[in-house]
Amino acid sequence: MTSGPQSALPRFAGRTAIVTGAGSGIGLATAVLPDSEGARVVAADVSEQRLTDLTNQFPDLDLVAVTDDIPQVADVERIVIAADGKIDVLADVAGIMDGFLPAAEVGDATWDRVFAVNTTGTLRLIRAALPVMLEVGSGAIVNVPSEAGLPGSTSGVSYTASKPAVVGTTKSTALMYGPLGIRTNATAPGPVRTNVDGTARSELAGNRILALFGALGVPVAEEVEQATGIAFLR
Numbered sequence: 001m002t003s004g005p006q007s008a009l010p011r012f013a014g015r016t017a018i019v020t021g022a023g024s025g026i027g028l029a030t031a032v033l034p035d036s037e038g039a040r041v042v043a044a045d046v047s048e049q050r051l052t053d054l055t056n057q058f059p060d061l062d063l064v065a066v067t068d069d070i071p072q073v074a075d076v077e078r079i080v081i082a083a084d085g086k087i088d089v090l091a092d093v094a095g096i097m098d099g100f101l102p103a104a105e106v107g108d109a110t111w112d113r114v115f116a117v118n119t120t121g122t123l124r125l126i127r128a129a130l131p132v133m134l135e136v137g138s139g140a141i142v143n144v145p146s147e148a149g150l151p152g153s154t155s156g157v158s159y160t161a162s163k164p165a166v167v168g169t170t171k172s173t174a175l176m177y178g179p180l181g182i183r184t185n186a187t188a189p190g191p192v193r194t195n196v197d198g199t200a201r202s203e204l205a206g207n208r209i210l211a212l213f214g215a216l217g218v219p220v221a222e223e224v225e226q227a228t229g230i231a232f233l234r
């Protein structure tokens with residue numbers, strides 16, 4: 001009888017991971033996956049109800065739920081405190097869309113909130129987690145900028161402008177802290193089937209972007225596929 005590959009310990013045994021946006025979609029799949037492989041997971045989300053549903057759905061997993069709004073410095077501090085001095089993995093998954101609003105139609109509130117959550121929130125988590133990681137000289141940060149963060153892809157103006165900033169944050173952090181033992185990477189998903197609000201709040205956007213997606217036949221991925229990619233970069 002042949003045996004499969006030696007799978008000694010689960011990949012995340014004894015490790016602590018912070019996952020933002022853990023109440024839904026890619027974040028939820030990412031929180032559950034390493035937890036099922038031995039990690040203690042600090043699951044953070046702005047929705048208390050979603051976190052309650054998560055902990056009820058997975059009562060056997062080692063999940064610490066933290067309700068937070070990631071642009072808020074005090075909330076970010078609470079997340080790091082919940083990690084209890086040990087952060088092996090930080091998965092910055094929380095993010096929001098912008099109704100695909102184009103430049104002439106977007107209001108300041110949408111622009112500011114999209115940047116606050118997608119860009120500023122990501123930086124604030126990284127900034128708070130780094131000292132804990134640097135203390136032990138190791139750690140993995142995985143950001144989720146989206147395909148809209150890459151050349152050749154576009155969406156509403158706020159979302160499309162906010163995500164390349166996450167790519168920049170990722171590259172700078174990788175350069176600065178890589179030699180100190182911190183690996184910083186990003187995944188850039190195309191469309192994924194989640195609860196993200198993909199409603200076009202603009203007729204122009206409906207005509208341009210959604211029609212383009214339809215014409216290109218952009219494939220839609222499942223959230224667990226994205227979680228697997230994030231976990232690979234642990």
Ligand SMILES: NC(=O)c1ccc[n+]([C@@H]2O[C@H](COP(=O)([O-])OP(=O)(O)OC[C@H]3O[C@@H](n4cnc5c(N)ncnc54)[C@H](O)[C@@H]3O)[C@@H](O)[C@H]2O)c1
Binds near residue numbers: 024144
């Ligand atoms: N679904 C897609 O097609 C797709 C494609 C590319 C990139 N992404 C990115 O993946 C990430 C996850 O998106 P998703 O599709 O799983 O969406 P989702 O809406 O299903 O899940 C996002 C979670 O983040 C939480 N959240 C929102 N604002 C928050 C805040 N201020 N603080 C803490 N938590 C907050 C929400 O409550 C929600 O539970 C986002 O960064 C998104 O930009 C998604």
